Amino acid sequence: MAALPLMKLIRLKGVPILQQLHLEERLLRTSPHNWCIINDGTNLPHIVMGISGKPAELLEINSVLRDKVPVIRRFSGGGTVIVDTGTIFVTFICNKDDVSEVQPYPRPIMSWSSLLYSKVFQGVGDFVLRENDYAFGNRKFGGNAQSITKNRWIHHTSFLWDYEINNMAYLKLPKRAPEYRLARNHLDFICCMKEYMPRTNFITRTVDALQGEFSVETTDLEAVESPPNTKFIHSSKILTERELEEAALG
Amino acid sequence: MAMRLWASKSASYLKISVFNRGFATVLKDLKYADSHEWVKVEGSSATVGITDHAQDHLGDVVYVELPELGTAVTQGSSFGAVESVKATSDINSPVSGKVVEVNKELDDSPGLVNGSPYEKGWIMKVELSNNDELKTLMDSDSYSKFCDEEDAKH
Numbered sequence: 001m002a003a004l005p006l007m008k009l010i011r012l013k014g015v016p017i018l019q020q021l022h023l024e025e026r027l028l029r030t031s032p033h034n035w036c037i038i039n040d041g042t043n044l045p046h047i048v049m050g051i052s053g054k055p056a057e058l059l060e061i062n063s064v065l066r067d068k069v070p071v072i073r074r075f076s077g078g079g080t081v082i083v084d085t086g087t088i089f090v091t092f093i094c095n096k097d098d099v100s101e102v103q104p105y106p107r108p109i110m111s112w113s114s115l116l117y118s119k120v121f122q123g124v125g126d127f128v129l130r131e132n133d134y135a136f137g138n139r140k141f142g143g144n145a146q147s148i149t150k151n152r153w154i155h156h157t158s159f160l161w162d163y164e165i166n167n168m169a170y171l172k173l174p175k176r177a178p179e180y181r182l183a184r185n186h187l188d189f190i191c192c193m194k195e196y197m198p199r200t201n202f203i204t205r206t207v208d209a210l211q212g213e214f215s216v217e218t219t220d221l222e223a224v225e226s227p228p229n230t231k232f233i234h235s236s237k238i239l240t241e242r243e244l245e246e247a248a249l250g
Numbered sequence: 251m252a253m254r255l256w257a258s259k260s261a262s263y264l265k266i267s268v269f270n271r272g273f274a275t276v277l278k279d280l281k282y283a284d285s286h287e288w289v290k291v292e293g294s295s296a297t298v299g300i301t302d303h304a305q306d307h308l309g310d311v312v313y314v315e316l317p318e319l320g321t322a323v324t325q326g327s328s329f330g331a332v333e334s335v336k337a338t339s340d341i342n343s344p345v346s347g348k349v350v351e352v353n354k355e356l357d358d359s360p361g362l363v364n365g366s367p368y369e370k371g372w373i374m375k376v377e378l379s380n381n382d383e384l385k386t387l388m389d390s391d392s393y394s395k396f397c398d399e400e401d402a403k404h
Contacts, residue, residue, distance in 0.1 A: 050333070050336070051313065051315070051331070051333055051338050052312065052313035052333050075338065076336075076337070076338055077313075077333040077334070077335070077336045077337045077338045078336035078337075079336070100403070101404065102404070103307065103400070103401075103404045105307040105308060105309075105337075105339075106308065106309055106334060106335035106336060106337040106339075107307075107309065107335065108404065109337075110335070110336070132335060132336045144336050145336045145337070146335075146336055146337035146338070147337065147338045147339075148337055148338070148339040148340065149328065149340045150285055150326075150328070150340060150342055176312070
């Protein structure tokens with residue numbers, strides 16, 4: 001039987017989301033290894049848009065500016081989320097040749113990830129991949145995004161273990177929404193994972209599911225943080241107040 | 251299906267040889283990279299885009315990140331990206347040279363990459379720095395076989 005490909009696992013807690021995104025993009029583009037990064041909550045609420053996100057279309061900018069909520073444009077595709085201590089992030093970075101049964105395109109990668117998570121949620125709720133979201137029934141609890149390079153890809157997910165109802169008010173109803181959303185507002189569309197599974201159970205079951213496909217080796221953040229003179233240029237950036245003000249003016 | 255019919259009609263009008271490999275169209279007078287970009291060479295100038303196979307697998311393109319004019323591109327390296335579904339996907343240059351024109355139509359109409367990958371969905375024009383590199387690219391027959399083999403593996 002062929003040996004399973006190696007996957008390095010980094011387990012984080014409360015790491016700022018911008019730091020996580022910088023780490024992910026650098027590993028995607030400069031590392032030869034497969035990685036799983038799990039960040040159990042991020043320290044402060046942030047809005048995170050996809051690469052082509054337009055603040056005027058996606059955000060209640062005046063509220064965002066008033067409350068000084070940081071807005072990040074990330075390097076991967078996909079939609080807008082507001083993340084905080086109640087969000088659990090799980091990221092897979094893979095060499096396409098190590099997951100050779102998966103064609104390196106969005107839908108096959110999404111399909112592969114949903115099979116992995118179907119093991120995590122076996123016997124728990126009514127887990128289903130709905131278009132590009134993870135849902136229990138027709139309520140979304142996990143949003144996905146990807147970035148695909150020539151020989152590698154990243155698939156990252158923000159899981160709503162819990163959320164602040166007030167924070168959802170910063171997000172507009174997006175123009176590009178999945179059909180199953182049926183024009184529901186945020187609170188009718190999403191649900192919390194905490195109603196289905198304890199936090200630590202989810203993380204343990206995710207690592208267990210990974211071990212079915214990879215030889216998982218835990219490593220720590222210090223071992224992978226880039227030295228100070230590294231020249232890697234990150235795409236994920238916090239939008240300035242000026243950029244948001246200009247977007248509000250249209 | 252409508253895409254294939256449209257492609258055949260357009261090809262007849264433009265007097266380009268087209269053959270259908272069943273699902274995605276491949277044009278005979280272009281060269282192809284194994285990362286699914288095409289290049290049309292006219293002297294020392296080249297037009298670059300992504301293939302019908304690529305656009306079909308990527309899904310509806312909602313955004314194209316175009317390179318800046320004057321950027322140096324290197325064969326095999328990323329020069330831009332497309333966003334489709336929830337993914338950004340790198341576009342890799344099949345040739346080396348300097349970007350002299352980009353298709354600004356894609357800012358407002360990124361779907362041209364899906365609807366017209368070889369014509370209106372072109373992405374950039376490059377002033378070539380090394381015509382010899384073209385020998386490393388696939389012709390339409392080889393690319394067609396390459397796509398079949400890739401799809402058969404999955």
